[in-house]
Amino acid sequence: MKQSMTTLLFGATLVGFTTLAVADQGTTEQTDDPAARGLSIMQERKARDTGWQSSEASLEMLLTNAQGQTSSRQLRMKNLEVAGDGDKSLSIFDTPLDVKGTAFLSFSHVNTADDQWLYLPALKRVKRISSRNKSGPFMGSEFAYEDLSSFEVPKYQYRYLGEEEIAGQATWKIENIPNDEYSGYSKLVSWIDQQEYRVLKTQYYDRKSALLKTLQFSDYQAHPVDTPNGERKSFWRANQLSIENHQTGKATQLIFKEYRFNTGLSEADFNKSKLKRAR
Amino acid sequence: MKAPLLISLAVAGQVTSSYAMDIQGSIGIEQRSFISNAQFPEQGNHQTSLTIEPELYWSWNDQQDAFIFTPYARLDSLDNERSHWDIQQAKWVHLQDSWEFELGIGIVYWGVTESQYLVDIINQTDQVETVNGDRKLGQPMAHLSLIRDWGVIDAFILPGFRERTFAGKKGRLRTPWVVDTDAARYQSSAKQKHVDWALRWSHSFDQWDIGVAGFKGTDRTPILQPSANATLQPYYQQMWQLSTDVQATFNEWLWKLEALHKEEQEQSYRALVAGFEYTLVGLAQTRYDLGLLLEYNWDQRGLDAPTPYQNDLFIGSRLAFNDEDGSSLLIGLARDLEQMSYSGRLQGSTRFGQHWRLNIDAWLFHSNVDTDPLYALRKDDHISVQLAYYF
Numbered sequence: 273m274k275q276s277m278t279t280l281l282f283g284a285t286l287v288g289f290t291t292l293a294v295a296d297q298g299t300t301e302q303t304d305d306p307a308a309r310g311l312s313i314m315q316e317r318k319a320r321d322t323g324w325q326s327s328e329a330s331l332e333m334l335l336t337n338a339q340g341q342t343s344s345r346q347l348r349m350k351n352l353e354v355a356g357d358g359d360k361s362l363s364i365f366d367t368p369l370d371v372k373g374t375a376f377l378s379f380s381h382v383n384t385a386d387d388q389w390l391y392l393p394a395l396k397r398v399k400r401i402s403s404r405n406k407s408g409p410f411m412g413s414e415f416a417y418e419d420l421s422s423f424e425v426p427k428y429q430y431r432y433l434g435e436e437e438i439a440g441q442a443t444w445k446i447e448n449i450p451n452d453e454y455s456g457y458s459k460l461v462s463w464i465d466q467q468e469y470r471v472l473k474t475q476y477y478d479r480k481s482a483l484l485k486t487l488q489f490s491d492y493q494a495h496p497v498d499t500p501n502g503e504r505k506s507f508w509r510a511n512q513l514s515i516e517n518h519q520t521g522k523a524t525q526l527i528f529k530e531y532r533f534n535t536g537l538s539e540a541d542f543n544k545s546k547l548k549r550a551r
Numbered sequence: 552m553k554a555p556l557l558i559s560l561a562v563a564g565q566v567t568s569s570y571a572m573d574i575q576g577s578i579g580i581e582q583r584s585f586i587s588n589a590q591f592p593e594q595g596n597h598q599t600s601l602t603i604e605p606e607l608y609w610s611w612n613d614q615q616d617a618f619i620f621t622p623y624a625r626l627d628s629l630d631n632e633r634s635h636w637d638i639q640q641a642k643w644v645h646l647q648d649s650w651e652f653e654l655g656i657g658i659v660y661w662g663v664t665e666s667q668y669l670v671d672i673i674n675q676t677d678q679v680e681t682v683n684g685d686r687k688l689g690q691p692m693a694h695l696s697l698i699r700d701w702g703v704i705d706a707f708i709l710p711g712f713r714e715r716t717f718a719g720k721k722g723r724l725r726t727p728w729v730v731d732t733d734a735a736r737y738q739s740s741a742k743q744k745h746v747d748w749a750l751r752w753s754h755s756f757d758q759w760d761i762g763v764a765g766f767k768g769t770d771r772t773p774i775l776q777p778s779a780n781a782t783l784q785p786y787y788q789q790m791w792q793l794s795t796d797v798q799a800t801f802n803e804w805l806w807k808l809e810a811l812h813k814e815e816q817e818q819s820y821r822a823l824v825a826g827f828e829y830t831l832v833g834l835a836q837t838r839y840d841l842g843l844l845l846e847y848n849w850d851q852r853g854l855d856a857p858t859p860y861q862n863d864l865f866i867g868s869r870l871a872f873n874d875e876d877g878s879s880l881l882i883g884l885a886r887d888l889e890q891m892s893y894s895g896r897l898q899g900s901t902r903f904g905q906h907w908r909l910n911i912d913a914w915l916f917h918s919n920v921d922t923d924p925l926y927a928l929r930k931d932d933h934i935s936v937q938l939a940y941y942f
Contacts, residue, residue: 335875343875343905369941370908371877372575385802387755395685396660400760402830404803409838412875454802456833540648544755545696545703549646551573551614 310430323499338521359422407456576605579939598629630722666865702754
């Protein structure tokens, strides 16, 4: 009951801002408009995941090829929430050992291309890399750079597709069409659980509209954090992300080990000049 | 009491994903074989090398302080001058949010281009290591960084000069007369004890990464002067230079510029390298990224310049396989636009399992002008295969 109220409220607020679009549709009942309904659910998803400030985690990345052989790598991720723009993230590789100390810094943006730098310890060199690669694989995995970039509402156009149950949980099924012409996808379909607004599953469709990948989130855990406005709020993070490429048969799992929030990270920790210090 | 304290420090280190102490590094074996027979009777056609580079890292004060120690050694079967060791890093680092300080021996890299390292000046090139000069010798320094909203200021005081390494009598990739590194001479009476300094401002905003730097001190590139006993003596003069390095990143386009103005003892000159790298992401519906590189190299000294890059066009292609083994391949050709002279390179790399990396480098050189620096290398086309174990 509470959720649908929230949805209604958000739907109503939204109409205020997008009167033109709604007027074109000629609808009087806002929540019947699949675009507005999809948008309001995603706005609530973002609202619920706002206020965590910073987080750190170590994780294992398991790559499985079409023959079922696996290889593993260890990395650590630091994230900084940026109000009004995409988040900043720093990934540090511990294995494979030949790339130990390699650090990847990314400033994701809502409307413009992300800024990305790579530190190569062998040459002591920081390289600004092309942001055009967002559709490309992240460190040889089945995750594209854009899959790991922070979720921001204006990155997509939404359409509410209906309700579905996933593993006994009621979800909303929502279509996301990327606004960025450089996205590797024609669309994403995500399943958002109605209880906590967590993504349980996302399907990625390639630019020819064929199903490319399925990402499943599991082992969700709530992390209580004191937000800047004094409220104590729980943030949900999946400890396991499994992505399968239907076209190649390859798969990648991300297994998060220790999520910690509000660890005192600041803008200074995400300065390009700090990359060479990443340990 | 000490042992439990150390253990608890180590445990605390694990918990916070930081390490109180950490050892990593690599051991490698390299085979370098030359395609043509040697030009000079003492030289060989094959050389095998063993290399080792461990890195020790201690941190304390919640990683605000650290000591890093990285020795390096190479043992070469052919060339005594290529068998050498160096302290790449031995420095104390103190980190704060808005400033950093390091004291000791370290390596600092400046620059953005691929075909040559024009503005990179802090460290001496360890020339016996690689053909393109990307291996450096550790430089003693006191280095302060101030990190501000308007950019980063790096100030360096550099006491102690490192002399460039040159291939020995038996080694390949050398001048007809061997460079006698024991006979180095200096303009400054302080010789190797001359204290150099450098100052750099760098900043990233929007699509731009910009650096402007000044350096005053002993030139890293010596003048090679013929001596009476048929050797070349390195002469290190005093100089100052102003340089800039700029990269603009517009989606698939990386635009790059390095330029400098240098005042030497007898002359002053300008030089630049400018170009782009254009990346075709997901080439033909694959995972591959193909980068196309074009860089123009210019030096005001023209054909008198001791560098082959006085009026040269570099074209290259970088293939990133984006596979789990991090495989990549770079092919490049630098062609002189004034005289018949070029060099070509192929650099490939891939990983095996968790510990091994294979690097293959091949170079070819052509020149039919005996005043061209590449002329001495015209018989030194080679392929080098390196297998390294990382720990």
